[in-house]
Amino acid sequence: MTDQQLVRPAAMSGFPEWLPEVRIVEQHWLDVVRAGFERYGFCSVETPSVESLDVLMAKGETSQEVYTLRRLQEDADDRSDAKLGLHFDLTVPFARYVAQHFNELVFPFKRYQIQRVWRGERAQEGRFREFTQCDIDVINIDQVPLHFDAELPRIIHDVMTDLKLPAWTLNVNNRKVLQGFYQGLGIEDPLEVIRTVDKIDKIGVSGVSELLSKKAGLTDRQVGACMELAGIRGTDASVVEDITAAGVRSELLSEGLDELAFVMDSLSDLPRGSVVADLSIARGLDYYTGTVYEGKFTDWPDYGSICSGGRYENLAGSYIRRNLPGIGLSIGLTRIFAKLLAEGLLTTGPVSVSDVLVVLPGQEQRAAATAVADRLRRRGLNVELYHQPDKIAKQVRYASRKGIPFVWFPPFSEDRAHEVKDLATGEQTAADPEVWQRP
Known part of the structure; x- marks a missing residue:
């Protein structure tokens, strides 16, 4: 083979791979995560890497992230693979799985799922095109007890503590609080405002304020109230008092505040500051309807979320004529792992596993x-x-x-x-x- 024929060996951008001494640590992490999930009675499932595009599109604004699948040597008249894509998260395939196996499952169905996912976005620090997610979800018929809104972050806290991660905070909010607050302000499209406020980490308060004013058509008073709400934080249920002090009222807001207070009270025994009610957390995906979560490293506030999730009322119900609400939380294992490796905070293992x-x-x-x-x-x-x-x-x-x-x-x-x-x-x-x- 001549020099001209040689192909330069290089991994694709956004598709991480590790040396053996690093991979052995990642495998240990996976064991820790798996054991932590199973301690709370969650069982493991695995779904195919490929789903139909109809299933993948059920989540909302994600079409630009999906890698579609086709055969390089497909027949000109064979379109059987034309509507397939790689899954970009594990929640949507899980919802399809529950609907498909509805008569074989015991509810509430508590599962964990640890798999690779793929997203077609620009690779940068903390953002990958292929990465491992570690999900826990609970789906039930008609109603998921609020108890799980507090149990899931407790599980994540236990697992991430077992992994001995640097300081981090799990931020909690409730979409009902946001939507109810915006309704109380007379905003006609609360969901559009939620999606806009969710960009605060990326474009800042001034950028979000400008979008709310120019794109969403909010008045200065409404923009000011939205930004005031987004600035509220608290480490216990007393944060509800700060929200009600704004003077905005709605039935949905009251319901969301009760749920938020329940979660904060239920987690009050955890180390102070590890769970924070943060009213700027919105989670822009449309299917979240109640409690939402987003975890961040304390020392790297501009780094992406290291865990996230929330409550969804009927995602699985898109495939079956039953009301199947759920709640889930996901650990972004690759994002966490890559950051600690880059910061020199990961103690690597031996090249070999041999004794x-x-x-x-x-x-x-x-x-x-x-x-x-x-x-x-x-x-x-x-x-x-x-x-x-x-x-x-x-x-x-x-x-x-x-x-x-x-x-x-x-x-x-x-x-x-x-x-x-x-x-x-x-x-x-x-x-x-x-x-x-x-x-």
């Missing part, structure tokens, strides 16, 4: 070395057999470079015993493969 390397002095000893490795594996150890006869020093150096902590020397003559070398201490001692335990 022991069994040496191979010569080809004639391969059968004996293989037998020793198998005996150790049957006892639960991860064991690598060196791949070819080499000088012992080279084999030990190989183990050291890969981070394999122990090197095993089988007795390749009758007058010798098994020995194991601890590469951390340099100590080499006799060992029995039937009883030896990694210290």
Whole structure:
């Protein structure tokens, strides 16, 4: 192959990949997340990476993010794949899953789902085109108890604490508060205002105010009231008093305030400041109808949300003639992981997952070395057999470079015993493969 024929090896922008010593840490994180979800009785499901575009479009304003799927060598008259796309989140496929398996599920159905998702957006810090999401959702028939609005953030708090993340805050709001407040102000299209206010992190208060005035047609009084509401924050249920002090009244607002107070009261035992009622949080997607969540790193306020979600009244009901409301929260695992790696805050693991390397002095000893490795594996150890006869020093150096902590020397003559070398201490001692335990 000539130089002109060589293809430069490079990962696509927005499609992260890790070296083995980083990937091993990510896998540990996934185990921690999985264990945390299961502690609260959530079961695992997995849906296909591909959904019909009709399913993917059920969520609202997402069409620009969807990667469509087609075969490179498709027949000219074969349009069977023309309406397929890669899922851009896990909530919409989950809603379809529940509707499809409705008669086989026990409700309330509590599931977690950890999968890759794809979004066709410009790659930048914290934004990827392919990434892993870790979702928990509860769907029930007719009504999801408000209890879950508080339980889900508690689960996320436990999991993210177990991951030992740098300081972060879970911000909580309620769409009923926003919509009811805007209705009380006489705003004709509250949902348009919610979508606009959700841009505060991106364009700031002045940018949102200008959009509300020029695009949404709000009066100066209405814009001022909206911005005053967006500026309210509190660490307990007393935040409700700050909202009611604005003097705006509506039935929907009162309902939302009661729900917000319930959530804040229910989480009051968590460390102060870890959960904050933040009235600027809107979550711009149309299907959210009640409690909404958005988690942020404390030291990187301009970085994207690290967890998010909320209550949706009948997303699954789009596919079945039953009322199936739900509530969910998602951890953006790749976004968190990539940030800590970039900041040098991630302690990487070894290149290898092996506990022991069994040496191979010569080809004639391969059968004996293989037998020793198998005996150790049957006892639960991860064991690598060196791949070819080499000088012992080279084999030990190989183990050291890969981070394999122990090197095993089988007795390749009758007058010798098994020995194991601890590469951390340099100590080499006799060992029995039937009883030896990694210290």
